[in-house]
Amino acid sequence: MPRGENAPRASRQHRWKPGGSIASNGYVKIRVGKDHPLADPNGYAYEHLVVWCAAGNPRPPKGWLLHHANEDKTDNRIGNLELKRRGVHNAEHLAAENRRCPRTGRLLPKMRGAA
Ligand SMILES: [Zn+2]
Numbered sequence: 001m002p003r004g005e006n007a008p009r010a011s012r013q014h015r016w017k018p019g020g021s022i023a024s025n026g027y028v029k030i031r032v033g034k035d036h037p038l039a040d041p042n043g044y045a046y047e048h049l050v051v052w053c054a055a056g057n058p059r060p061p062k063g064w065l066l067h068h069a070n071e072d073k074t075d076n077r078i079g080n081l082e083l084k085r086r087g088v089h090n091a092e093h094l095a096a097e098n099r100r101c102p103r104t105g106r107l108l109p110k111m112r113g114a115a
Contacts, residue, residue: 038059067089
């Protein structure tokens with residue numbers, strides 16, 4: 001009977017940071033109150049969406065999302081957010097996992113431990 005190696009790691013499911021909590025998908029949720037247009041039923045909203053809309057931008061339309069330029073989903077400064085089409089975005093992330101440059105397709109050097 002296999003044991004140990006496949007045990008789920010629950011420790012990263014829900015982390016807290018000042019002013020908000022980090023959801024299991026890695027995005028930060030902050031308390032905005034249930035009246036907020038971006039709020040979920042518990043009165044929380046994704047910080048990156050709140051920041052984006054507070055800067056005067058419309059909510060990303062269906063099929064679009066906000067990419068974190070430095071790949072840190074907890075860094076929700078407006079300058080770190082880029083509106084991207086979902087398909088393009090996912091292809092770029094896949095390319096990154098394969099260590100291929102999304103623009104040139106060239107294999108990049110391994111960046112172990114890089115953020
Ligand atoms: Zn992204």
